[in-house]
Amino acid sequence: MTRASLSLKLAALAGLAFLHIPLLFIVLYAFTTEERSYAFPPPGYTLKWFVVVWERTDIWAAVGLSLRVATLATLIALVLGTLAAGGLARAKFFGREPISLLFVLPIALPGIVTGIALRQAFGLMEIPFSFWTIVLGHATFCIVVVYNNAVARLRRLSPSLIEASMDLGADAFQTFRLVVLPNVGTALLAGGMLAFALSFDEVIVTTFTAGQQSTLPIWMLSELIRPRQRPVTNVVAVLVIAVTFLPILAAYYLTREGEAVAGSGK
Amino acid sequence: MHANIDTALEIPAVRFAGVARHFGAVKAVDGVDLSILPGEFFAMLGPSGSGKTTCLRLIAGFEQPDAGHIEIFGEKVEGLPPYRRAVNTVFQDYALFPHLSVGDNVAYGLRVRGVGRAERDKQAREALAMVKLTGMESRRPAQLSGGQRQRVALARALIVRPKVLLLDEPLGALDLKLREEMQLELKGLQRTLGLSFVFVTHDQGEALSMADRVAVFNEGRIVQVGPPEEVYERPRTRFVANFVGSANVLSAAEAQALGAPARPSSLRPEKIALMSAGASAPTGAVVLDAVIVDVSYQGPVRRITARTPAGLVLVAAVPAGQAGEIKRGGPVRFAVRSDALQPMESEE
Numbered sequence: 001m002t003r004a005s006l007s008l009k010l011a012a013l014a015g016l017a018f019l020h021i022p023l024l025f026i027v028l029y030a031f032t033t034e035e036r037s038y039a040f041p042p043p044g045y046t047l048k049w050f051v052v053v054w055e056r057t058d059i060w061a062a063v064g065l066s067l068r069v070a071t072l073a074t075l076i077a078l079v080l081g082t083l084a085a086g087g088l089a090r091a092k093f094f095g096r097e098p099i100s101l102l103f104v105l106p107i108a109l110p111g112i113v114t115g116i117a118l119r120q121a122f123g124l125m126e127i128p129f130s131f132w133t134i135v136l137g138h139a140t141f142c143i144v145v146v147y148n149n150a151v152a153r154l155r156r157l158s159p160s161l162i163e164a165s166m167d168l169g170a171d172a173f174q175t176f177r178l179v180v181l182p183n184v185g186t187a188l189l190a191g192g193m194l195a196f197a198l199s200f201d202e203v204i205v206t207t208f209t210a211g212q213q214s215t216l217p218i219w220m221l222s223e224l225i226r227p228r229q230r231p232v233t234n235v236v237a238v239l240v241i242a243v244t245f246l247p248i249l250a251a252y253y254l255t256r257e258g259e260a261v262a263g264s265g266k
Numbered sequence: 267m268h269a270n271i272d273t274a275l276e277i278p279a280v281r282f283a284g285v286a287r288h289f290g291a292v293k294a295v296d297g298v299d300l301s302i303l304p305g306e307f308f309a310m311l312g313p314s315g316s317g318k319t320t321c322l323r324l325i326a327g328f329e330q331p332d333a334g335h336i337e338i339f340g341e342k343v344e345g346l347p348p349y350r351r352a353v354n355t356v357f358q359d360y361a362l363f364p365h366l367s368v369g370d371n372v373a374y375g376l377r378v379r380g381v382g383r384a385e386r387d388k389q390a391r392e393a394l395a396m397v398k399l400t401g402m403e404s405r406r407p408a409q410l411s412g413g414q415r416q417r418v419a420l421a422r423a424l425i426v427r428p429k430v431l432l433l434d435e436p437l438g439a440l441d442l443k444l445r446e447e448m449q450l451e452l453k454g455l456q457r458t459l460g461l462s463f464v465f466v467t468h469d470q471g472e473a474l475s476m477a478d479r480v481a482v483f484n485e486g487r488i489v490q491v492g493p494p495e496e497v498y499e500r501p502r503t504r505f506v507a508n509f510v511g512s513a514n515v516l517s518a519a520e521a522q523a524l525g526a527p528a529r530p531s532s533l534r535p536e537k538i539a540l541m542s543a544g545a546s547a548p549t550g551a552v553v554l555d556a557v558i559v560d561v562s563y564q565g566p567v568r569r570i571t572a573r574t575p576a577g578l579v580l581v582a583a584v585p586a587g588q589a590g591e592i593k594r595g596g597p598v599r600f601a602v603r604s605d606a607l608q609p610m611e612s613e614e
Contacts, residue, residue: 163328164361166348168375169426178378182365 023241030234038230049231059236062219069131069215070199073138074146077195080139081146082188086180089154100151107144114140115208122209129211137209138202142195149191153184186254193247193254200244216240277340279304279430279462280325285334287320294320296486297334302430302464304339307456309473310466312483313509318466321483322432325464327351339429349378354423355432358439360415362407368394368418369403375426393421396455413444420455430462437472449476470510474498482506498534502611507532514538514580516607523576524552525604530612535569537606538582541599551601556580558598572598 004012025038030049032042053059088100106114118137127133157180165175203217210218216236223233278301287295295317302308310318323329324336327348336343343351354375362371369390370377376386387403394402397417407415416436423431436452437445453476456463467473473480474494481491482505490502497510507513514533516524521531539548547553556572559579567583570592574580582600592598 158359158361160357160359160361161363163326163348164355164357164363164422165374165378166328167326167355168378168422169349170374170378171347171349174378178374179363 026234026237026241029231030238032231032234035229035231049229049235052229052232053235053239056232058214059216059219059232062214062216063239065131065134065213066200066216069134069138070196072135073142073199074192074196076135076139077142077146078188078192081143081191082150082184084143085147085150085154089151090159103147104144106140111141111202111204112208115205118205119208129209131213133209133211134206134213134215137205138199141202141205142199145195145198146188146191149187149194150184153187154180157183190251190254193251197244197248201240276304278302278337279306279339280464281335281337281340282321282324283335283337285321285324285331285336287317287324287329288332293486295324295331298486298488300481300488300491302462304462305460307453307463307476307478308465309477309480310464310483311468311470311473311480311510313468316483317486318468318481318483319434322355322434322464322466325351325353325430326355326432327353352429353432354426354428355434356416356419356423356436358435360407360419362415362418362422364407366407367403368399368405368407368410371407371418372403372422372425374422379426389425390421393425394418396424397421412440413448416440416448420452424459428461430464431456433463433465435466435468437467437469445472452476474510480510482510484509500608501532504530504532504610504612507608507610512581515610516578520578521607521609523578524554524602524607526607527609529609531607531609533580533602533607535581535583536567537602538580538584539601540570540582540584540588541601548601548603550605551603554578554580554600554602556598556600558592558594558596561592561594568592570598572600 029038029042031045031047032038033044033046034042084103088096088103115137118133118140122129122133161179161183162175165179166172170178201217202215203221206215206218214222217240220233220236223236224230280300280302282298282300285295285298286293294315298317298321300321310321312318320329324331325338327343327346327350331344338351338353362368363374366374369387372393373381373386373390376389381389391400391403394400394417397420399414399417399421402410402414402418407418410418416439419436433452437448440448449472452463452465465473465477474497477494479492480494480497481488482497483489484505490497490506497506501507501510501513504515507515512535514535516531516533518528518530522528539551541547541553554574556574556578558570558572560569560571562569563586564583566586568586570582570584572580572582580600
């Protein structure tokens with residue numbers, strides 16, 4: 001193995017710094033005493049913004065809405081994404097490829113297109129905007145994440161495992177529960193966590209499908225325009241980083257471990 | 267000639283009547299009739315794509331026939347899913363469940379039948395002991411060698427007491443030494459259990475050494491069924507002669523020239539004797555002078571390819587020590603007894 005040159009190392013460090021220094025600033029300004037602008041260095045440090053956040057009910061309403069939306073959208077995605085993956089992973093039928101593409105399309109399309117399409121569809125069908133329209137909007141791209149994870153794992157699952165199960169006397173339901181699910185379980189968990197994280201910080205589709213309600217990201221956008229209590233958004237951003245980062249990290253480790261398990265099938 | 271099993275009093279373990287299975291335009295199985303007897307070790311032998319594996323999958327229930335009937339111990343099984351058939355399969359890739367321990371793999375069939383934990387653990391231990399894997403219950407399949415996985419697959423299939431055991435190229439992934447060991451063991455197990463084993467292989471040596479009867483498949487059909495000696499000694503077609511061992515295939519005229527009936531015939535290389543200079547011809551043998559085209563050394567035998575002045579090319583397998591003065595381009599003298607020639611039904 002050759003060692004990287006100094007300039008390459010510096011370039012890599014610069015890249016990492018570019019990605020992560022802004023995050024540090026978010027954390028830094030969550031503690032600043034200056035509430036109108038972000039001066040560097042902060043004139044002083046305080047924990048009072050955490051108290052302010054704690055006491056503001058509009059924030060907790062937004063957090064609650066985001067959590068409920070993300071939970072429901074993830075559940076819908078887990079059921080429908082797994083079923084779709086089960087149907088498309090192995091079956092060969094006319095139109096399979098176009099259907100696979102249609103499943104993945106919502107995540108490939110810009111969110112703004114999905115958003116407008118959903119908004120117009122809800123309008124045409126005279127469905128009033130509500131909690132459920134947000135959930136449906138999020139489910140469109142959450143399904144893709146679960147589907148992609150599940151379909152990749154199912155394709156690696158040796159088809160003879162399913163045949164072996166049936167051969168030994170298990171019907172389709174027993175085979176799913178005892179053989180398929182244990183082998184795709186970590187992929188579903190990873191997909192579900194990723195879906196949850198995606199839903200939790202989604203802005204664009206939500207903007208088009210929400211009525212008067214604010215999810216957390218929407219609340220933050222509206223808060224940025226206001227001149228006062230700026231560090232409040234920073235405090236919330238820190239919380240969001242924590243909430244989305246932990247599941248993504250967990251998903252990463254779970255799928256990695258899953259690969260080792262699936263690879264040992266032969 | 268294959269025995270007419272239909273007249274036997276016993277109900278066949280597996281019976282195919284005019285079974286066909288097509289995949290699009292491909293006739294994977296194209297009108298197969300066969301009867302496998304209870305307690306028989308039956309080999310399905312053929313090149314890849316000859317339909318032998320599809321036949322096995324038709325018995326297991328992974329495929330359904332497009333035409334014809336399949337019976338297992340007299341019961342029609344068309345339309346029955348695999349989990350309603352009293353047959354079990356040992357898969358080519360073993361198909362052990364990677365997320366279950368060896369013990370749970372073996373006990374799987376009992377688990378889905380609702381047998382309690384204690385009872386199925388006990389039976390799994392017994393099944394593992396039968397395949398000489400005592401004490402391996404808590405291992406993972408990934409921790410086992412190929413030969414051990416093979417045994418686990420065997421124990422897992424046998425624990426649910428199938429009426430017929432299906433084996434899909436079960437020894438294909440093992441190295442030669444282990445393969446020979448497992449051949450003996452499988453044969454022994456089959457004798458002890460008295461079960462019908464249906465064994466799919468493309469290895470003619472394996473089929474000949476293990477099976478009570480061999481069915482030779484080609485292009486979705488059975489070309490010949492019979493005991494190994496019969497299939498080897500009296501191949502019915504050129505395909506069987508060449509696939510099961512190697513053979514010289516002679517036209518009717520060539521057979522006649524060697525003193526045999528004027529029928530297309532096969533002649534096994536080892537039936538051609540090498541004559542040393544000055545020796546007199548054995549009675550009933552035709553002596554052929556030929557020029558050596560090629561010689562290859564194969565351990566116990568030397569294969570000599572030679573051409574007679576009449577243009578007949580023959581391959582002879584002679585004991586390696588016997589072939590003293592053999593050189594490419596040199597002369598050779600063969601002796602062929604006319605009764606060594608086996609007439610075939612067709613030259614195809």
